[in-house]
Amino acid sequence: MSENAEIARLQAENAALRRRIAEQDDHRDWLERLLQTTIDHVDSVIYLRDASGVFTHINNTYERLTHLSRDEVIGRRDCDVFPKEVYEAFRVADREVVESLKTFTQEELLPQEDGMHFFRSYKYPVLDAAGRLIAQGGISTDLTKQRRAEATLKATQSVLQAIVENAPLAILATDATNTYVLVSHEAARQVGRTPGDVLGKRVPQILPAGAAEAMMDTTAEVFRSGATLVLEQTVPWEGSSKVFLTHMFPIRMNGGEVEAVGTIATDVTDMRRAESEHLRLQAEVIRAQRKTLLELSTPIIPIADGVLAVPLIGAIDRERNQQIAGVLLERVTATRAAVVILDLTGVRSVEAEIVDALMQTVRAMRMLGVEAVLTGISPQVASTMADLDSPLRQITVRQTLQHGIGHALTRIRERRAGSRRAAAGEH
Template identity: 30%
Template sequence: MPAGESHTSIRNVSGYLRVSPKECLQQIAWTFIHPEDQDRVREHFRALIAQQQPSDTFETRLLLRDGSTLHLQWTIALYFNDSGQFSSLTAIAHDIDQLYHMRTKQQQQEEELQTFKLLVELAPDGIAITNTQLRMTYANRTFCTLLGYESLIGKTVVDITYPDDHQQLAGITETLQQGQSVHTTIRYVRSDGTLITVQASALGLYNREGQLTGFASINRDVTAQIEAEEELRQSEQRNRVLLAAIPDLMFLLSIDGVFLDYKSDPTGRLLVPPEMFLNRHVTEVLPPALATQILQRIDTIRRSGEMQTFEYQIEIDNQIEDYEARLVLLQDNVIVLSRNITAQRQAERKQLAMQEQIIQAQQATLRELSTPLMPIANGVVAMPLIGAIDSARAQQIMESLLYGVAEYKARVAIIDITGVKVVDTQVAGALIRAAQAARMLGAEVVLTGISPEIAQTLVHIGAELGAMKTKATLQEGIRYALAGKQ
């Protein structure tokens, strides 16, 4: 190359290399190339020489003396002699440092844009962009899948919105046109006609001149969440209705016996107002005996986990009332259900009293039936006995006999034991005492119906029946009494 051009070239390069032109001469070109690029450039030149390529353009970095890096684009011409061997080259370097950085920035921006597009496309929420007429110009894969379409491009938001929500959509659009963002729930119609509820966030899109160009929205499927919340709401409503239907007082106690909450029964009557027992220990509120019972049951339920039941009485408004308490463990707390059973217990006591009266009347009737006393002639009465005789019945026999003797002014009283199967010392003693008492009233007692077995028993036990006349049968006893003689 001409010497002038060579010097000019050297001066320009020396300006970049921060060395004098003289220092540039005789320097190996690789000296100024960035160490990380040297091997690549050498390989590139070897390939160019091997292929006898006359020219080429490539980029590389120079490492300047101050340690900074300069990006250059080289345009080179290679010269070969007649035998095809490389002889020299001419190189022109263009400073592309600013262009390189701009290109690098643009490449970064493109990469970031591609990453952003990928994130949007794979986002778990449905993302859509529309023009100002709400016609979709973009919809990511999730939004299409959410609504059951292969593509939503060209459809309007009105097309996919549930008709009952069109008025709401118009309000949303008006808000967006005023430059405000929107966060709301709205219903869309899927391709199969089913509804989906989404949590939608939308905003307006503007160009550099500030003109509205469209809208962007992010749509999250909350159908299952809404259904679950509705089911929970209905469940809570059912629980409230069921709770209100329970006729019991309900108390929530901590495991150590502090009142935390309550629900009154239909009467609304309480031992003390809520402000006097909530957040207070049972021993501060209830009578000592009742507080002790509750604490004992809490201790038992804490160890066993089984429901505890007991009854108690308490005075409310100067009236003793009966309650039945049930304790159930609820996590770290205890629920106490207290039912007023006063009316039930009063009815039971009344019924028990009536039963007792009936029993007593029945017993009186049975006594009369078991010890019948019959007048059979003027001055003669008979008492046929049947069944077993115990001490109570023996007393009853005596009372009935004496009452009959006195009432009928009897001179002879016949006691027939034909229906008595067993006669022991107790029965014999009862008969003897009855005869002695009757004799005090002026009546003679005749004992009839003695079987051979009973006769042997009376002899065996040494019963003294001398105060009584004995006859084998009731008929003989009656004849004896009517004859009026021994």
């Protein structure tokens, strides 16, 4: 083969080699773009380092969370981009990967603007065909939101547990089969048990018969309506009864269906009994006060020996009229009065039945030998008295209290004179 032919052959081979190299470079670039695009769309931190620990790849999430650009990271080591206390913690897993050539998992902390973030990191070796380490990879997932949510949930559960354990209320929940799924210490104490004795049991196994039926009926109503129910129940309880102020409410799961019914019940038996006793005592006090007021509003004034005046003021109803009659007849008997003046100046109007009852009192006094004198009659009262069927001729009427007193004193003098004449005639 001539020298020119050999040169031509070598040139052709070189050209073919350059094409293959160019194709391989294009393929490598394609693989690089494929790798970078893929890891950029993962919401976890992803990075690759070569066997010496130099960063070769990071994704967008890495940049976003560390606030470090690719230019600041690629070609550098951990110690070049992180504080010492951070990268020293990273090296624990890195050494494990290099020494064991196996994937290693650890939790790592990375400071952020809103505080320290928790990451679960998977660090793995990248090996060649001969099993030699050529790179180290890492995938780190930010668990901060999850950890914080778990911490909040745990704190909430602790608070709820403390409430359930210490609240002086019966707090419980039952499912659709009337089985207890939550029981507070107070709820268990009211039936003489512990929460452990009640949980998992059905309502009829725990409550007295009447109370169990009442609870199951109201629970069924909440299941049907899906609405909160507030009521006060009086239920049979061990030969007696108890009164409970009860709040029952639906407990819904993710699907929105009612899975259980929660109950907060307060035993108000003693309170209601105390209220009932208070009302009874209050009624007695009111009756006593009313009696005292009636007595005060019906003063009986001795005018002279044998003469009493009763000035009536204000409205007179049936009860007050009975009080007037009782007090007056009692005093008449005790004092042996001969004349009683009923002054109606302070009474503007009165119903016919009350006037009739007042006239019966007057007739009762006449039967005791007492003369009744009415004074200060208003036109309205006079009209009412005129309409009555009872005869009025036996009643002495004077215009004013002064006239009535004058009449009464005259009658007393006449009686005394008559008595003296009678006594003189006897001797």
